[in-house]
Amino acid sequence: MDSPERGIRLADYEAVVGSAVLDELRVVASRVEGLRLQNINSTAVGGGVAEILTRMVPLLKELGVQASWDVIKGDQRFFDVTKALHNAMHGKAETITPQMIECYRDTTAANLRNMTFGGDVVWIHDPQPAGLIEAKKNGGKWVWRCHIDVSSPDARAWQFIAPFVDRYDASIFSMPDFAQRLSIPQFMVAPSIDPLSDKNRELDQGFIDSVLEKYGLDPERPVMTQISRFDRLKDPLGVIAAYRMVRKRHDCQLVLAGGDAPDDPEGAEVLKEVREAAGDDPDIHVLPLPPYSDLEINALVRGSTVVFQKSVKEGFGLTVSEALWKRKPVIGGAVGGIRLQIIHGVTGYLVHSPAGAAQRAMQLLGDPALRKRMGDSGYMHVKQNFLLTRHVKDYMLVLLALDHPGEDIVHLC
Amino acid sequence: MNYEPFHFHTERRLVELTGRTARTLAELRAAVGEISGACIFYHTHHLFLSHHFETPLVYNDFADWTGEALQEGALSEKLAAIDLMSFTSIRDLREAIMATIDEHLASSRGRPRECPPGDEFYFCKSKSFIMATGVVALDVADFFRKLAGVTNLSLYFHFLEARLRLERRTNDFSHWMRGRGETALADDIDSLDPYIVTLDELKQQILESGRAHGFA
Missing domain, CATH: 3.40.50.2000 (Glycogen Phosphorylase B;)
Incomplete structure (x- = not known):
């Protein structure tokens, strides 16, 4: 595109x-x-x-x-x-x-x-x-x-x-x-965020579907996604733990996508830990994306049902606004700027643990009307403030x- | 009788950080007594503009923080219950907040609670820029025609900011309409509570008041 x-x-x-x-x-x-x-x-x-x-x-x-x-x-x-x-x-x-x-x-x-x-x-x-x-x-x-x-x-x-x-x-x-x-x-x-940038602009459904297909995701089943660097502060292992709890009740897929930061030894180490934690579960998709993947990131978020930003420390975390802008409810760690972007219970949920993230994800996966309401509120919140x-x-x-x-x-x- | 036209103004707001924080109720109480009126106004009003598409559970930051960070549920409810409509000056509002905290401190027993690290109360204030929009209503009928098109920022300024922060004691719309001899309409609009509805809903209520008095 x-x-x-x-x-x-x-x-x-x-x-x-x-x-x-x-x-x-x-x-x-x-x-x-x-x-x-x-x-x-x-x-x-x-x-x-x-x-x-x-x-x-x-x-x-x-x-x-x-x-x-x-x-x-x-x-x-x-x-x-x-x-x-x-x-x-x-x-x-x-x-x-x-x-x-x-x-x-x-x-x-x-x-x-x-x-x-x-x-x-x-x-x-x-x-x-x-x-x-x-x-x-x-x-x-x-x-x-x-x-x-x-x-x-x-x-x-x-x-x-x-x-x-x-x-x-x-x-x-x-x-x-x-x-x-x-x-x-x-x-x-x-x-x-810039609503007209490749990372945030509207996309054709055909392009979104093609990106989901490219990464082996089934568009007919719920997709939970976290977009972030492979960094311990973003708690990707906590997200996998939450996914495993959710899987006991809901059929779903998990995407962990972000820059693979080859020059960052810690990033490579965390990516290795994430892959080990994912094991051979075919529904966990660990996607270290190359630079300039903004359109694909946009498509992955738009193709998601629920988005996580389960950071344990965060500067501002604009990935939250990027997801809210796409009318996705976000489950985020109650830290840093995430607390300004997620209005608890209105645009998503603030959580403190993998268990909290799992419980909220199950609530959202089981309630399409709630997802729609939160997605619409999140879009308005970003439109007015971010x-x-x-x-x-x-x-x-x-x-x-x-x-x-x-x-x-x-x-x- | 006042035949001056109504000039719609609007407000642009910049948030100024004071660098002052509170970790305990005692620190909050001390600060509330010393911070500027702009600070008090900010922490009791900024949520009206932050997401006026949804009525928040609590508008008042002091209530929110004492409930969430200090887990002082009863105090939080009392602070949230302070009726902003009953005040026409920041000075009186400040006194009410202080009195509520003082009463709680006097009756509470046990070790004072301290918020978890990172959950401190950060005192901010509004720096407001008041500007004319260029929209002018020549008479009351014209006012309701023009009102439909004004922004929520303009509504916020004339209904909330002017009444409490500028101490005009009523909203600008009612003040102007009284001057035009529309006392009953002015009273109806003055009775609207902007603190329990969104700004969009408030605008609709004002327009409905106009319709009820024959200004379609």
Whole structure:
């Protein structure tokens, strides 16, 4: 199936979100029109931030914001340092040595010399370019957008980053749990999914059936699916345990699909454990999918009856919104951003154990009307809260907020 | 008699994080006494806009958290039962929340409960941007024609935000209609409880009130 993603324009979203949402975007945009917004991150391709900016920058431009996007440069050593820093901000124990800090400062200094900072607002994404705040003396408002889970950061890593962050005009986090003790305003902007991307757009039933057939799934029997990396934090073994409990009562199939991450030794190890746990059960389909499998992932979710995201720790877990958008009830671990996306008993169920997941799956498999009701509610919940158009609006509101510090109610009439 | 047209406004809301958290009821109580009015308003109202397609079991975050995270079921029910319609200022609402928690603390025995790690209460607040929509009703009949097309955000602003957070004591629609001499209609609309229906349902109820008074 050909990808129609390129050349997507704002008007294309009208069919999905309605004209009122686009009108609302234009109303807000009229207040920030002409503003120069310079985004800076650490990579042009790969990863969630680049994916968001690829879609966000053209839409902001179409709305009249002079949005641009620059990428810092660094050698392998720098990115090893920032990867360790990133992991430590996530709470993983990492050793941050003085040499690593020196490398970070040297690379930041080189970027400060080589880059041009010309925005009315400079929007810095994540810790890698955070040190560029040194250029704030040249003017403009500076915003630090943190895309990662910093609910329990390694203290030393946070102590290194916090002095930079405190010099910004504002910061943005994805969840209330990620808020920090800072002297600057902290806004919450949840991430989003793009309803027109290959991973989320509508598909022909024929294509969905062909993908199910390709992977040996029977479309006539219920399919339970978890889409995620093979990572212990996503609890794939817990999902298999839940499936085995469900199988005692319901005929069903299980799909565990995600990137096989060949360069990640732990990922390969977990995949091996998952395959061992699946054993020779022909109804458990372990599918390590190659990169660029978005259309197939879309089809697998659309062909599913129930979707799991049984994580035991999660940053935001947008796979939940991706499934809800396809009107699938989701059974998710009661952790991180999953708790914002699953309204317990309304768009799915929050669970704490394989037994809980199994019990809810049985309830859903046995009640088509409940699945339909939850699926419809999930679709509405995502439509109102987790689509790219809301994300764009929130970013423009942050731009507005920078001119009204300390005001809880801003009259723009 | 006031013959000013009605200008529909709308609200865009940004969530601001305070960085303040609570793990126990005592910490929640202390914070409720100190946080801004914008914080109190956020935690008692944000769910109206988050998923107005479904009436949540509990709108009030304080009730939800004390029930779920602290397992204080009785207190949760009392907090949920605080009638938001009976308040026309955040100050009074704050007092009611504090009094409810104080009463519970005074009567409870045993070791205070602490929430599980990760289930802390995170205090947020609304930063609201009020803008004109450009939609203007010239008279009451025109108002009901235009109302059908306004967004839920506009309805939320004029019915909930204006009444409580801006302390106008009534909703903007009723206030304007009284000025137009439509006192009975204004009273009917003022008696609608926006806290027990979705915003879509509220709009239908307002339109029905208009029809009952001859404004189809």
